[in-house]
Amino acid sequence: MLVGMVPGDRRAEAERVSARSRRATMNDVAAHAGVSLKTVSRVVNGDAAVIEDTRAKVQRSIVELGFRRNDSARQLRTGRTSGIGLILEDVADPFYSTLTRAVEQVAAANGCLLFTGSCDDDPGQEQKLALALCARRVDGLLIVPAAADHTYLAPELAAGLPAVFIDRPPVNLAADVVLTDNVGGARSGIAHLIKGGHRRIGYLGDTPSIFTAAQRLEGYRSAMAEHGLPVDEEWILMGRPDEAQLRAELVRLLTGPDRVTALFTGNNRLTVAVLRELARTTEAPFARPALVGFDDFELADLVVPGITVVAQDPAGLGRVAAELLFDRLAGLTAPPRRLTLPTSIIARGSGEQAP
Amino acid sequence: MLVGMVPGDRRAEAERVSARSRRATMNDVAAHAGVSLKTVSRVVNGDAAVIEDTRAKVQRSIVELGFRRNDSARQLRTGRTSGIGLILEDVADPFYSTLTRAVEQVAAANGCLLFTGSCDDDPGQEQKLALALCARRVDGLLIVPAAADHTYLAPELAAGLPAVFIDRPPVNLAADVVLTDNVGGARSGIAHLIKGGHRRIGYLGDTPSIFTAAQRLEGYRSAMAEHGLPVDEEWILMGRPDEAQLRAELVRLLTGPDRVTALFTGNNRLTVAVLRELARTTEAPFARPALVGFDDFELADLVVPGITVVAQDPAGLGRVAAELLFDRLAGLTAPPRRLTLPTSIIARGSGEQAP
């Protein structure tokens, strides 16, 4: 008992604590209604085989006692949790939040709740989240992976857990995966610039160890090669530069006799970062380049000129992956599948600028 | 057995099914290691009081059997799920996804996983999600409410469930809530326009039944009144117009001798919708008004002119609410609290345009 409590407080606290530690159970409801535990279970689960009179009596006891079924017990008995987990880089990123919403909708349609967890591209965090979800016995797992090795999941998959990877394939693990056509998307974006007359095209991509970043760079190289254009390695910039670095690199790329006339940015963060730098330099030391970005983003149509993008389908990735997961839960047995979603070019002006 | 299966398939399927239905338990590990169930429990939970030799033996059995603790059982026994739920309008909206990320971080810091659910401002959906989470016995609930009545949660709170409301207060229920200073924010935005010389200011807000929409409108009215400016009710537009309606209303507001010289938009969806309409009408039938929007958004600095906003702190809302929730879980007993987070004006050009 805390210092300064009066007797009334003591009772109030005892009630609070006991309320917290003990809610009405089916047994309590059964006793209150004068029926058996099993009959309460039938009523709670909407089992038809209960006479209306009994049902009403039980229903009254349920309301009176504030009973709500404890799903932890149900989960333990049935082995199903009606929950799935989604692990991604950062739910605050519009790409991932759109994907999350699509997953949520498929989950809801299948009577499942959704756990979400951001791992910030940290392999350790991914593993920690994934195994925590496994311990909770989620019915399935959806992962935008950060790890470079997924053998840690092998025992879980062997035990029957279905997992679907999104946007990047699993490593050292056989599992379903849903991807964007990164190579084809980048290739089409570069081809678009080449068709517009550009022959010297700079490429800014994410850290090359990231699957999608490597794929998109490959698309760039293959498009250039297809059109018989040489690539100067100085035109390629991979990583996550800070503002100052980016600005310096842009100056380097966009000035001098060997400058590029167009830029391709490998994801929307890079596109926006480049836009911000270009906007800051109105008294620019360089001519504004043509620009095509991988990934659409809100307001891409409202800046001037509008930004031409290679659009992915984040909602489609989430939806297709979740549907595949529920196919597995419904009993689909087939070798791991790899699905690839197409991209589309949305021309808005920045990519149609002449050299 | 499916048609076309060969005996090998049958065994494979049986193994798959049995793998799904039966994982190694602590009992299995105990038998395998030749120790008692309790000792396995001690090892799994990192209990110090186990001699190293025993610990290693158990650890080996755990790995060999692919054991992972079943948290459903643990949850049933302990009454704690180490999970919290977050219900909001739409996780794909940047405002909510930012908020979600902040909640996730606080949850992770407290060893909790996070359930998220979007209810699309549908009261029925909110209730369904909330009660499903209650049945799972989440340790706490975070709600951006859609419902106009929360008595349905009273039995749950009475049973000890802590709940914190975010962005909008609960109705007919005593619970913690974290709000944005909507009245003050809108008032400061309007005052900013008035200081710039505007006397005729149009107001576009969300459906007035939404708490924040009503509060912000109140801020508009009070700022106008404070400065002795009359408000023509024709200047006020509440709701969610489609493109054609919005365009018609903008033409009405922005043309003629009685036109307004500035607009205040009550949320970022309206701000963007207005921007889109203004951008479409380069051969506009009206002069471009000054514009201040409630809510910041990405790229607000990249359109021309940059958009002046009254910025909220979505991450702050999520963080503060989650911290309050964990304070309650840590035993804080105090009357329900109402916290209000301040807004700030970010001037970028659109709001500094002269009448």
Add this chain to the structure above:
DNA sequence: CTGAAAGCGCTTACAG
């Protein structure tokens, strides 16, 4: 330092 027994709150399998 280790273990045997009870029990968390449900559903399952079976009986009548």
Add this chain to the structure above:
DNA sequence: CTGAAAGCGCTTACAG
């Protein structure tokens, strides 16, 4: 249409 018994896989309380 209704019920008594067993058990899901852990942790708790207690004993030695």
